[in-house]
Amino acid sequence: MDSKGRILLVEDEQGLIMTIQDRLVEERYEVETASDGQTGYEKALADNYDAIILDLMLPKKDGLDICKDLRQQNVETPIIMLTAKGQVVDKVLGLKLGADDYMQKPFEMMELLARIEVQLRKKKQSANSLTKEHYAFADVEIDFKSMRVSKSGQEVLLSAKEFQLLRFLVEHSDMILSRDQLLNEVWGYDALPSTRTVDVHIAWLRQKLEPDNRYPKHIVTVHGFGYKFIGD
Numbered sequence: 001m002d003s004k005g006r007i008l009l010v011e012d013e014q015g016l017i018m019t020i021q022d023r024l025v026e027e028r029y030e031v032e033t034a035s036d037g038q039t040g041y042e043k044a045l046a047d048n049y050d051a052i053i054l055d056l057m058l059p060k061k062d063g064l065d066i067c068k069d070l071r072q073q074n075v076e077t078p079i080i081m082l083t084a085k086g087q088v089v090d091k092v093l094g095l096k097l098g099a100d101d102y103m104q105k106p107f108e109m110m111e112l113l114a115r116i117e118v119q120l121r122k123k124k125q126s127a128n129s130l131t132k133e134h135y136a137f138a139d140v141e142i143d144f145k146s147m148r149v150s151k152s153g154q155e156v157l158l159s160a161k162e163f164q165l166l167r168f169l170v171e172h173s174d175m176i177l178s179r180d181q182l183l184n185e186v187w188g189y190d191a192l193p194s195t196r197t198v199d200v201h202i203a204w205l206r207q208k209l210e211p212d213n214r215y216p217k218h219i220v221t222v223h224g225f226g227y228k229f230i231g232d
Protein backbone atom coordinates (compact mmCIF):
# COMPACT_ATOMS: atom_id res chain seq x y z
CA MET A 1 0.00 0.00 0.00
CA ASP A 2 1.14 3.48 -0.81
CA SER A 3 2.25 5.66 2.02
CA LYS A 4 0.44 8.96 2.51
CA GLY A 5 3.68 10.69 3.40
CA ARG A 6 6.81 10.63 5.52
CA ILE A 7 6.58 12.20 8.92
CA LEU A 8 9.36 13.01 11.36
CA LEU A 9 8.19 12.99 14.96
CA VAL A 10 10.49 14.75 17.41
CA GLU A 11 9.17 14.16 20.92
CA ASP A 12 10.71 13.06 24.18
CA GLU A 13 7.69 11.59 25.98
CA GLN A 14 7.85 7.86 25.28
CA GLY A 15 4.11 7.35 25.78
CA LEU A 16 3.25 10.09 23.36
CA ILE A 17 5.75 8.85 20.77
CA MET A 18 4.08 5.44 20.80
CA THR A 19 0.56 6.84 20.65
CA ILE A 20 1.28 9.21 17.78
CA GLN A 21 3.46 6.78 15.86
CA ASP A 22 0.94 3.92 16.08
CA ARG A 23 -1.88 6.11 14.91
CA LEU A 24 0.10 7.61 12.04
CA VAL A 25 1.19 4.18 10.85
CA GLU A 26 -2.44 3.05 11.03
CA GLU A 27 -3.25 6.00 8.76
CA ARG A 28 -0.57 4.78 6.34
CA TYR A 29 2.11 7.35 7.09
CA GLU A 30 5.76 6.40 7.29
CA VAL A 31 7.12 7.62 10.60
CA GLU A 32 10.64 8.33 11.81
CA THR A 33 11.11 9.34 15.42
CA ALA A 34 13.73 11.22 17.39
CA SER A 35 13.53 11.60 21.13
CA ASP A 36 15.93 14.49 21.57
CA GLY A 37 16.25 17.78 19.77
CA GLN A 38 19.72 17.34 18.35
CA THR A 39 18.91 13.99 16.75
CA GLY A 40 15.65 15.42 15.45
CA TYR A 41 17.41 18.39 13.92
CA GLU A 42 20.02 16.21 12.24
CA LYS A 43 17.38 13.86 10.82
CA ALA A 44 15.34 16.76 9.50
CA LEU A 45 18.43 18.18 7.79
CA ALA A 46 19.63 14.89 6.36
CA ASP A 47 16.39 13.52 5.01
CA ASN A 48 13.36 14.65 3.08
CA TYR A 49 10.11 14.56 5.06
CA ASP A 50 6.61 15.69 4.16
CA ALA A 51 5.96 17.10 7.61
CA ILE A 52 7.64 17.40 10.99
CA ILE A 53 5.81 17.12 14.28
CA LEU A 54 8.00 18.96 16.71
CA ASP A 55 7.70 19.13 20.46
CA LEU A 56 8.73 22.43 22.01
CA MET A 57 10.46 21.25 25.18
CA LEU A 58 13.14 18.75 24.21
CA PRO A 59 16.46 17.65 25.62
CA LYS A 60 19.65 18.95 23.92
CA LYS A 61 17.96 21.38 21.52
CA ASP A 62 14.52 22.88 21.96
CA GLY A 63 11.78 23.05 19.34
CA LEU A 64 12.12 26.77 18.74
CA ASP A 65 15.84 26.47 17.99
CA ILE A 66 15.26 23.51 15.72
CA CYS A 67 12.58 25.41 13.85
CA LYS A 68 14.69 28.54 13.50
CA ASP A 69 17.83 26.64 12.41
CA LEU A 70 15.96 24.48 9.88
CA ARG A 71 14.48 27.55 8.23
CA GLN A 72 17.91 29.16 8.20
CA GLN A 73 19.18 26.08 6.39
CA ASN A 74 16.35 26.50 3.88
CA VAL A 75 14.53 23.39 5.01
CA GLU A 76 10.93 24.32 4.19
CA THR A 77 9.24 21.15 5.45
CA PRO A 78 5.94 21.99 7.15
CA ILE A 79 6.34 21.99 10.93
CA ILE A 80 3.56 21.38 13.40
CA MET A 81 4.71 22.45 16.83
CA LEU A 82 3.48 20.76 20.01
CA THR A 83 3.55 22.59 23.29
CA ALA A 84 2.54 21.80 26.83
CA LYS A 85 -0.51 23.46 28.30
CA GLY A 86 0.05 27.06 29.28
CA GLN A 87 2.92 27.82 26.90
CA VAL A 88 0.74 30.24 24.99
CA VAL A 89 3.43 32.87 24.53
CA ASP A 90 5.51 30.34 22.68
CA LYS A 91 2.99 29.78 19.93
CA VAL A 92 3.40 33.29 18.55
CA LEU A 93 7.15 32.97 18.77
CA GLY A 94 7.03 29.53 17.16
CA LEU A 95 5.08 30.81 14.21
CA LYS A 96 7.43 33.75 13.85
CA LEU A 97 10.36 31.36 13.77
CA GLY A 98 8.78 29.45 10.93
CA ALA A 99 6.43 26.81 12.32
CA ASP A 100 3.35 26.29 10.15
CA ASP A 101 0.94 25.18 12.79
CA TYR A 102 0.72 24.83 16.49
CA MET A 103 -1.09 22.48 18.85
CA GLN A 104 -1.39 22.50 22.59
CA LYS A 105 -1.16 19.29 24.58
CA PRO A 106 -3.26 17.38 25.33
CA PHE A 107 -4.85 17.14 21.90
CA GLU A 108 -7.15 14.74 20.09
CA MET A 109 -5.36 12.48 17.61
CA MET A 110 -8.05 13.32 15.08
CA GLU A 111 -7.14 16.97 15.38
CA LEU A 112 -3.47 16.21 14.73
CA LEU A 113 -4.37 14.04 11.71
CA ALA A 114 -6.55 16.80 10.29
CA ARG A 115 -3.74 19.31 10.64
CA ILE A 116 -1.17 17.03 9.06
CA GLU A 117 -3.48 16.62 6.07
CA VAL A 118 -3.82 20.38 5.73
CA GLN A 119 -0.04 20.80 5.74
CA LEU A 120 0.46 18.05 3.17
CA ARG A 121 -2.26 19.52 0.99
CA LYS A 122 -0.69 22.98 1.29
CA LYS A 123 2.67 21.58 0.30
CA LYS A 124 1.17 19.89 -2.74
CA GLN A 125 -0.67 23.05 -3.72
CA SER A 126 2.36 25.27 -3.53
CA ALA A 127 4.23 22.64 -5.55
CA ASN A 128 1.59 22.94 -8.27
CA SER A 129 1.24 26.67 -7.61
CA LEU A 130 -1.85 26.53 -9.78
CA THR A 131 -4.49 28.03 -7.55
CA LYS A 132 -7.90 27.77 -9.09
CA GLU A 133 -9.53 31.07 -9.94
CA HIS A 134 -13.04 29.74 -10.37
CA TYR A 135 -14.97 27.16 -8.51
CA ALA A 136 -18.56 26.04 -8.83
CA PHE A 137 -20.84 23.77 -6.86
CA ALA A 138 -24.62 23.34 -7.04
CA ASP A 139 -25.84 26.65 -8.49
CA VAL A 140 -23.06 28.61 -6.79
CA GLU A 141 -20.12 30.16 -8.62
CA ILE A 142 -17.07 31.58 -6.92
CA ASP A 143 -14.51 33.85 -8.52
CA PHE A 144 -11.54 33.85 -6.17
CA LYS A 145 -9.75 36.63 -7.99
CA SER A 146 -12.47 39.23 -7.81
CA MET A 147 -13.90 37.69 -4.61
CA ARG A 148 -17.34 37.51 -6.16
CA VAL A 149 -19.87 34.84 -5.42
CA SER A 150 -23.13 34.23 -7.22
CA LYS A 151 -26.01 31.85 -6.75
CA SER A 152 -28.29 31.07 -9.67
CA GLY A 153 -26.64 33.96 -11.49
CA GLN A 154 -27.45 36.45 -8.73
CA GLU A 155 -24.59 38.05 -6.86
CA VAL A 156 -24.37 37.04 -3.20
CA LEU A 157 -22.76 39.47 -0.80
CA LEU A 158 -20.35 37.86 1.62
CA SER A 159 -18.38 39.55 4.36
CA ALA A 160 -14.59 39.28 4.14
CA LYS A 161 -14.57 36.58 6.82
CA GLU A 162 -17.36 34.63 5.18
CA PHE A 163 -15.41 34.70 1.93
CA GLN A 164 -12.17 33.58 3.59
CA LEU A 165 -13.99 30.80 5.39
CA LEU A 166 -15.63 29.67 2.13
CA ARG A 167 -12.28 29.73 0.36
CA PHE A 168 -10.63 27.66 3.07
CA LEU A 169 -13.48 25.13 2.99
CA VAL A 170 -13.33 24.83 -0.79
CA GLU A 171 -9.54 24.56 -0.85
CA HIS A 172 -9.84 21.70 1.62
CA SER A 173 -12.79 19.93 0.04
CA ASP A 174 -13.64 16.54 1.50
CA MET A 175 -11.34 17.07 4.46
CA ILE A 176 -12.64 17.07 8.00
CA LEU A 177 -11.79 20.43 9.53
CA SER A 178 -12.09 21.11 13.23
CA ARG A 179 -13.58 24.30 14.62
CA ASP A 180 -10.22 25.19 16.18
CA GLN A 181 -8.48 24.71 12.89
CA LEU A 182 -10.95 26.92 11.04
CA LEU A 183 -10.65 29.54 13.74
CA ASN A 184 -6.87 29.51 13.53
CA GLU A 185 -6.68 29.48 9.75
CA VAL A 186 -9.38 32.02 9.00
CA TRP A 187 -9.34 34.31 12.01
CA GLY A 188 -5.69 33.88 12.90
CA TYR A 189 -3.76 32.81 15.93
CA ASP A 190 -4.04 36.06 17.76
CA ALA A 191 -7.77 36.23 17.30
CA LEU A 192 -9.95 36.25 20.37
CA PRO A 193 -13.21 34.90 18.97
CA SER A 194 -14.36 31.54 20.22
CA THR A 195 -15.20 28.54 18.09
CA ARG A 196 -18.81 29.72 18.38
CA THR A 197 -17.81 32.42 15.87
CA VAL A 198 -17.04 29.64 13.39
CA ASP A 199 -20.49 28.12 13.88
CA VAL A 200 -22.17 31.46 13.33
CA HIS A 201 -20.29 32.13 10.09
CA ILE A 202 -20.99 28.60 8.87
CA ALA A 203 -24.69 29.21 9.49
CA TRP A 204 -24.53 32.43 7.46
CA LEU A 205 -22.74 30.74 4.58
CA ARG A 206 -25.31 27.97 4.56
CA GLN A 207 -28.14 30.47 4.54
CA LYS A 208 -26.61 32.27 1.59
CA LEU A 209 -25.34 29.34 -0.45
CA GLU A 210 -26.97 26.02 0.39
CA PRO A 211 -29.88 24.90 -1.80
CA ASP A 212 -31.77 24.20 1.42
CA ASN A 213 -30.03 25.43 4.53
CA ARG A 214 -32.09 23.20 6.83
CA TYR A 215 -30.46 20.21 5.16
CA PRO A 216 -26.93 21.31 4.22
CA LYS A 217 -25.48 19.18 1.45
CA HIS A 218 -22.22 21.03 0.85
CA ILE A 219 -21.15 22.60 4.13
CA VAL A 220 -21.78 19.63 6.35
CA THR A 221 -21.38 19.16 10.08
CA VAL A 222 -18.98 16.53 11.40
CA HIS A 223 -20.66 15.81 14.68
CA GLY A 224 -18.70 16.81 17.76
CA PHE A 225 -15.72 17.95 15.72
CA GLY A 226 -16.21 20.47 12.97
CA TYR A 227 -17.14 20.74 9.32
CA LYS A 228 -16.46 19.38 5.90
CA PHE A 229 -17.04 20.87 2.48
CA ILE A 230 -18.35 18.60 -0.24
CA GLY A 231 -18.50 19.86 -3.83
CA ASP A 232 -20.62 18.25 -6.53
Ligand code: CA
Binds near residue numbers: 011012013055056058
Ligand atom coordinates in the same frame (compact mmCIF):
# COMPACT_ATOMS: atom_id res chain seq x y z
CA1 CA B 1 8.80 17.50 25.74
